Amino acid sequence: SILFLGDLMVGYGEFLENNRMLVPSGFVEEWWGQLLIEKLAAPQSASPVSSISISSERLQTLATNPLSTRPNAKEATEVSTKLGIPLHPSYTFFWDLIKPEELEYLRERIRAFSRTTEETILIPDDAKIKSLLERLCLPHRVEGGSLRIMEAETVILRSLFKPEAQEWLAVGSTTLERLSSLAGFPVKSKSPNYVGARMGRPEKAKERVMTPKVHCLFPTGQFGGTRRDIVEASKKLAVSLEVVDRSCPNCDTWEPRVKCPACGGLTVERFSCPRCGLLGPGVCKNCNVETVAYKNSPLDLSRILEEAGKRLGLGKIPDSVKGAKGLLNRTKTPEPVEKGLLRARTDVSIFKDGTIRFDSTNAILTHFRPGEVGLSIEKAHAIGYEKDMDEKPLVTPSQLCALEVQDLIVPEACGEYLLKASKFLDDLLSSYYRLDRFYNATKREDLIGRLVVGLSPHTSVGVVGRIVGFTKASVCYAHPFWHAAKRRDCDGASKSFRGCTPSAQYRDRVPTSSRVLREDMAGCASERGRESSSDPEQASGRRSLEHWFHASNRGPRPWPVDQLLQGATDHA
Ligand SMILES: [Zn+2]
Ligand SMILES: [Zn+2]
Structure with missing residues (x-):
């Protein structure tokens, strides 16, 4: 059986943070x-x-x-x-775990069986002495029907108990006091406090999805069935959904975007009273309630899907595009259904703010071997790992390198999922926003050097990280500073990270983290401009997080972030 699990060091801060009295340390x-x-x-x-x-x-x-x-x-x-x-x-053994009478019993047994000519003590085994030695964690061997106390412990016990002395001169009320007085020198408490411990939470890593999966923040109401399928809803006759009341005056069609994709004209949002339906912004004269920008509108979903598919140049609409039951944003503005088609095609699911996330357990790492994380020497050099931890040139994949503070080694499953996310983002850039593809990744390794945003529950900032490799473990390895920047420790709590979606449409409504998203894209920007840069630090690719942020504020951005957002607004 396991007698003792070991010592635990508890920092002063834990007591301060939890407002607990300091407890004495063991000796x-x-x-x-x-x-x-x-x-x-x-x-x-x-x-x-x-x-x-x-x-x-x-x-x-x-x-x-x-x-x-x-x-x-x-x-x-x-x-x-x-x-x-x-x-x-x-x-020093765990003396405070035995009673003074038991101490006396142990001394008697030692007196009876200690031979000054022997370097060890052999005591007949009995249940009482065995339990005593086990509680003390005093090393001993079972030899037949006896317990042998080995050389070092024999020296200690003889010095404590003085078996040659006739008198039992111990004074004091506790075992430690009595033992100290017997020994003639202090014996301190080795374990004044015990804390219960349990096994840590098992590691885990999986994509963060809503159940059921969501490809698009588009309502299906009662029409999409339990799977909230937009394609299924489009097959129903007379679909009516609670959505923003916005339409194109030229084409006379419902259109949730600011700019009509058919004629390019601006669309108009109409406010109406949620009770009597009276049109007009502000407060309804009849009912004295705020008017709202949405209403229950009949929608021709099959036409909407078909036109979206046509605009994207998709040959065929995916069999199933999962939407949401209803929308939670103030105006009930849905996402362009094109995004849903593209997400369904690449099989990525979104979180309720439209982001693509992957959850994994935090683990810290300060050093790694490129060969163990799937990082080739060429790629390692390209992303700034030119030297190993001893400042020697990095020439073989088995050399140990110091992990840069912003760098991450993510689970292989995360790599696969982010690969899908990168395909979705590239599709979105090229076929929806009409911009160049950005990632062009065909395999997991192509994502090495790319940026992701780390998020923690209950905090509203994201921390930019860079993928440098992959692990079979279901954990996200990163420098302790990176986890600390997310205000996380590494005790088994998980965090999620995500790729960037240019969802300008929601930028004023979603939490702060989406602003970080734009920082992320600015980071991509400086990375993109690197090839032509003459800045040696930039050219080396070795950069701190601080550097990323500085770089993103420096001069014109090669990546057209503003255009991108502008484009998104145009389409929205
Ligand atoms: Zn129009
Ligand atoms: Zn009214």
Whole structure:
């Protein structure tokens, strides 16, 4: 059975943050080292250090490197006996877990079976002594019907219990007090506090989807069935949905975008009273309620789908395009259905703010080998890893490199999903916005060097990261600084990250994180302009997050972000 799970270091901040009283520390090596330093610094004449058989160099080493050097059992007892400092933690057992009577029983057994000619003690096994030794975590071996206490522990127990002495001179009420008085030097508590522990949450990684999946923020109401399928709804006769009341005056058709895709004219939004239907902005004269920009309108979904497919140049409408039940935005403006067609085609699902996300557990990483994350040497050089952690030129994939603070190693499944997301974004850029494709990725590795945005629950900022490789583990490895920037620790909580969708239509309505999205695109911008850049830092590709943000504010952007947003508004 497992007797002890080990020590846990708890920082002061945990107590401060949770407003708890500090609890005393167990007696640890550093504490022992400090007490020894104090003794060694005492004036030479009065110091008992001179009577000790251990060399002063050895004592200095023990005192100043308490975590890396450990006294042997003889040294430990001599230091305690001669200098009066508590017994070294390595030889201190969990004495406060046994009762004073049990201490007495243990001493009796040791007195009875300790032979001064032997270097170990062999005690007959019985349930009481076995349980005692186990609770103390005192190392011993079971040999037939006996328990053998080995050399080091024998030295310690003899020094504590003095089996040759006849009298039981222990005074005090607690086990530790009695043991200290018996030993003639202090024995401290090694584990004054226990905390329950459990296994950490198992790692996980999967795309963040709404159930059921959503390809488009477009309502289906009662018509799309349980699957909220826009294609299914389009087959129904007389579909009427609660959507924004906006139409093109030239074409006399419902059109949720600002600009009519058919004639290019501006569309007009109409406000009406949700109770009596009276038209006009502001407050309804009859009902004294705010008028709204939406109403239940009959829609010809099959025509809308067909025209959208035609505008995108799609040969065939996907069999199923999942919409939402209803819309939550103030004016109930749906997304252009084109986006839904493209998402359904590439099989990416969106979150309720229209973003494409992937959830994974945080894990920290400071060093990696390019060969282990699918990063080729050429690609490593291209993204700025020219040297290994020892500043030697990076020439083989097995060299260990220090991970840059903004860089991520994401799960392979995440890579596959982001690959689909990149295809969707490229399709959207080319066939909807009529711009150049940006990612042109055909395999997971093509996404190395690309930017993503890391998000954490309950925080409203995203943190830009750069993919440098992939892992089979279901975790997102990143530098501790990156996780800290997302205000996350790495205790099993998950975060999500996403690619960028230029959804200008929603920019004033969705949370702050979409603003970061635009920063992300600006980051892409500076990356795009890199080839022609003469800035050596930029040319090397090695850049900090700060650099990305500076770069995005510097001069004209090669990536037409403003045009893009303008274009989006035009279409919207
Ligand atoms: Zn029109
Ligand atoms: Zn009214």
